[in-house]
Amino acid sequence: MSEIVEYFPAILQGSLLTLKVALLSLVLAVLLGLTGAAARLSTTRWLRFPAVTYTTLIRGMPDLVLMLLVFYGGQLIINDIADRFEIEPFDLDPFVAGVSTIGFIFGAYFTETFRGAFMAVPSGQMEAARAYGMNRWQVFQRILFPQMLRHALPGIGNNWQVLLKSTAIVSMIGLTDMTLLADQAGRTTHQPFIFYSIVAAIYLLFTAVSGWGIVRLERHYSVGVRRATL
Amino acid sequence: MLDFAIIIDSLPDFARGTLLSLQLMALSLLAGFIAALPLAVARSSSSVLLSRSVGFYTYIFRGTPMLVQLLLIYYGLSQFEWMQRGWEEGNLVLLLFREPFFCAWLAFALNTTAYTTEIFAGVFKNTPLGEIEAGRAAGMTHFTLLRRIVIPAGLRRAIPTYSNEVILMLQGSAIASAVTLVDLTGAARYVYSRHFAPFEAFIFAGIIYMVLTFFLVGIFRFAELRWLAHLRPRS
Amino acid sequence: MKKLIAAGALLALVMTGVQAKDWTTVRLSSEGAYPPFNGLAADGSLNGFDIDIGNAICAEMKAKCTWVKQDWDGMIPALMARKFDAIVASMSITAERKAKVDFTDKYYSSPLALVAKAGSTLKPEAAALAGKKIGVQRGVIADNFATKYWEKQGVKIVRYAKQDEAYADLKAGRLDAAFADYLEALGGYIDTPAGKGYAFAGERLFGKTAEEKAVIGEGIGIAIRKKDTDLKEQMNKALAALRASGKYDTIRKKYFPTTDIYGE
Numbered sequence: 001m002s003e004i005v006e007y008f009p010a011i012l013q014g015s016l017l018t019l020k021v022a023l024l025s026l027v028l029a030v031l032l033g034l035t036g037a038a039a040r041l042s043t044t045r046w047l048r049f050p051a052v053t054y055t056t057l058i059r060g061m062p063d064l065v066l067m068l069l070v071f072y073g074g075q076l077i078i079n080d081i082a083d084r085f086e087i088e089p090f091d092l093d094p095f096v097a098g099v100s101t102i103g104f105i106f107g108a109y110f111t112e113t114f115r116g117a118f119m120a121v122p123s124g125q126m127e128a129a130r131a132y133g134m135n136r137w138q139v140f141q142r143i144l145f146p147q148m149l150r151h152a153l154p155g156i157g158n159n160w161q162v163l164l165k166s167t168a169i170v171s172m173i174g175l176t177d178m179t180l181l182a183d184q185a186g187r188t189t190h191q192p193f194i195f196y197s198i199v200a201a202i203y204l205l206f207t208a209v210s211g212w213g214i215v216r217l218e219r220h221y222s223v224g225v226r227r228a229t230l
Numbered sequence: 231m232l233d234f235a236i237i238i239d240s241l242p243d244f245a246r247g248t249l250l251s252l253q254l255m256a257l258s259l260l261a262g263f264i265a266a267l268p269l270a271v272a273r274s275s276s277s278v279l280l281s282r283s284v285g286f287y288t289y290i291f292r293g294t295p296m297l298v299q300l301l302l303i304y305y306g307l308s309q310f311e312w313m314q315r316g317w318e319e320g321n322l323v324l325l326l327f328r329e330p331f332f333c334a335w336l337a338f339a340l341n342t343t344a345y346t347t348e349i350f351a352g353v354f355k356n357t358p359l360g361e362i363e364a365g366r367a368a369g370m371t372h373f374t375l376l377r378r379i380v381i382p383a384g385l386r387r388a389i390p391t392y393s394n395e396v397i398l399m400l401q402g403s404a405i406a407s408a409v410t411l412v413d414l415t416g417a418a419r420y421v422y423s424r425h426f427a428p429f430e431a432f433i434f435a436g437i438i439y440m441v442l443t444f445f446l447v448g449i450f451r452f453a454e455l456r457w458l459a460h461l462r463p464r465s
Numbered sequence: 466m467k468k469l470i471a472a473g474a475l476l477a478l479v480m481t482g483v484q485a486k487d488w489t490t491v492r493l494s495s496e497g498a499y500p501p502f503n504g505l506a507a508d509g510s511l512n513g514f515d516i517d518i519g520n521a522i523c524a525e526m527k528a529k530c531t532w533v534k535q536d537w538d539g540m541i542p543a544l545m546a547r548k549f550d551a552i553v554a555s556m557s558i559t560a561e562r563k564a565k566v567d568f569t570d571k572y573y574s575s576p577l578a579l580v581a582k583a584g585s586t587l588k589p590e591a592a593a594l595a596g597k598k599i600g601v602q603r604g605v606i607a608d609n610f611a612t613k614y615w616e617k618q619g620v621k622i623v624r625y626a627k628q629d630e631a632y633a634d635l636k637a638g639r640l641d642a643a644f645a646d647y648l649e650a651l652g653g654y655i656d657t658p659a660g661k662g663y664a665f666a667g668e669r670l671f672g673k674t675a676e677e678k679a680v681i682g683e684g685i686g687i688a689i690r691k692k693d694t695d696l697k698e699q700m701n702k703a704l705a706a707l708r709a710s711g712k713y714d715t716i717r718k719k720y721f722p723t724t725d726i727y728g729e
Contacts, residue, residue, distance in 0.1 A: 003507070006507035007507050009508070010507065010508050010509045013509075014509075056440075056443065056444065056447055057440065059394075059397050059401075059443060059447075060436070060439055060440035060442075060443035060444065061401065061436040061439045061440060061443075062400075062401035062402070062403075062404035062415060062439060063401060063404075064404050064405070064415060065404065065415065065418070065432050065435055065436050065439065066436070068428060068432055068539075069428075069429075069432055069433065069436070079546065079547060109394055109398075112390055112391075112393070112394055113390075113391065113394070115390065116387075116390035116391060119390075119461045119462070120387065120461065151356070154348070154349070154352035154391075155391050155394075158292075158345065158348065158349065158391070158394075159394075161292050161293065162398065165294065165295035165296065165297075165298075166295070168295040168297045168298065169297070169405075176509055176534070179295065179297065179298060181509060182298075183301075183627075184497065184498065184505045184509075185507075186305070186306075187498070187627070187629040187630070187633065188500075188504065188505065188629075190309065190633070190636075190659045191309060192301065192302075192305045192306050192309055192633070193302065193305075193306035193307070193309055193310070196298050196301050196302045196305075196306050197302065197306070199298055200294040200298050200299075200302065203293055203294045203295060203298070204289070204290065204293040204294060206293075207289065207292065207293030207294075208289075208293070211289070211293075226359045305630075305633060308633070308634070308637035308638075308639070309633070309637070313637070314636075314637055314638050317637075317638045318638065328637075328638070328639055408626070410623050410624065410625060410634075412624075419538060419603065419626075420603065420624065422538065423538055423603045423604035423608075424604075426541050426542065426562075426565050428539075428542050
């Protein structure tokens, strides 16, 4: 039993790292998602086309494959450029590679979520707003965005949960997150079940806190909406 | 730049891997979709008991990484004496857990059911009040209301989000390679370790995943055109 | 004005490349999943024979060493991508690997061996293993050997990312045998409590033909980038010094008190 407890501090530290990666990636992903959704719904072709390419390309490959490519490929490219200019190449550390890859990947998924949410706001609302003389930015800010958020929140909640968990993959590029540590601990003590359960429990804790936050947000943005009870 | 000889040499491995990935994904999604419909109805119902019970299940499976679930089922369960004894004695149910394919399918199915349930419950709950009132005014029973209004309209609105889920499942199936399954990613890792060629192995696998994804996206775009046309943006 | 000069000096220092071309700091890498040669302590740090040898070599070189953990699959590409300067992870010296990287002299050698339940009648031959499930770590010489000589004869090769995963599945009953490095299996499994009830099946494989020997390799060495010839020289010198002074044996005895692992 004591040998199991020995591994606890390391696993807790790993969980903090997991959280850091997830939060930073989320910021990047939401920014990319809003931009992407706007571009995809735009009427101009040269905005729509790259956005579609972005979402289909990124959503087209597993996180694992992309992360390996970014990590090894990225470093090789940096080395190449550095060699050409005869400067010291900077090290693409696993943290940066992990955050950028995950942020990029989920930017594509958030684009779809926001796109669906934008579409779910009845266009009559926008028409009425324009009829009132609001300019496009005011329509977006006062009418479209808040209502869009209500429709987007389940999707955002979903995506955030998925993002948080996909951080487990960063263990494969050498980042000592808690999944990797549970792997090692489990194999050394030959008791993988307890360690994976602990990691699962920590993730559940993160999820509980996130879920509570999302519910509060949903409630805030659903003020005044009449909901049917089924 | 890319050594095509390696790729051509490994085509049979990639082909087999692709087939395995598709099988795993299709079987998991099928189980997930079928299980999610009744569960989503329960989840979106006004009965606290029903909603909370299903909610507990989705909480557990959405709240933990699929990788950890998979490792728990494959490695975690196999450490136990009673499981190993079951295998030696030929216990048919327990023997299922000896197979990596079953373990992966189970983990994926449990996972996608949870997500799909939440997606469907979300759209069911967001059925516009007017449609419900109209249905009730027309004298529909609760069940008919579900069957003719809530579920069909809900499933339509769920198409963009569900398309995400399907594609996530395709990509997620890559972790099957963590438990010895030689799916597409497993094949790529094998080719990579054989030839030390990360680009050839992973870019080619990535391309295959992309082709599969394009295909799926095409199907969903068709679905959107057919069933979600009323919400398309107007220029 | 002073600040400007200081900044300029700093810039000049950075631009001339602080990276150790004179090798006063060396970044070493190991897997951490291959006990007793490289494993992980409870706090996540690397330990094991490889780590001790690496530290000892650095001490001889009077260099400061830092360790980077790296999954086995990505070892050589990470070395090429300059994430570290040397691999001390029980990597065998084979012609296939020499195409990409260079190796120091060997620091131990080991044959291959089959591990199965005690009393098993299995033998490391294709005929005896036909239809059986054999577990290997992906990308090690056991994998190369099994793939080349056994897979086509109907032996099912199951590949794992880490050696310990294969042992876990062997214990659980998913595999009929594991095929691995003899010394690693001895010190990392059979002699440990987890390996109780398991033993070597059949003889150890040193390679009968020249072709087999080429697959098994010429011993275990430290991998470095081809252009770092000065690092290779310094490491070889340090290794020879360790052997001569007896420090090598001291380290070896910690893990293998009765076996000589250096070989011929």
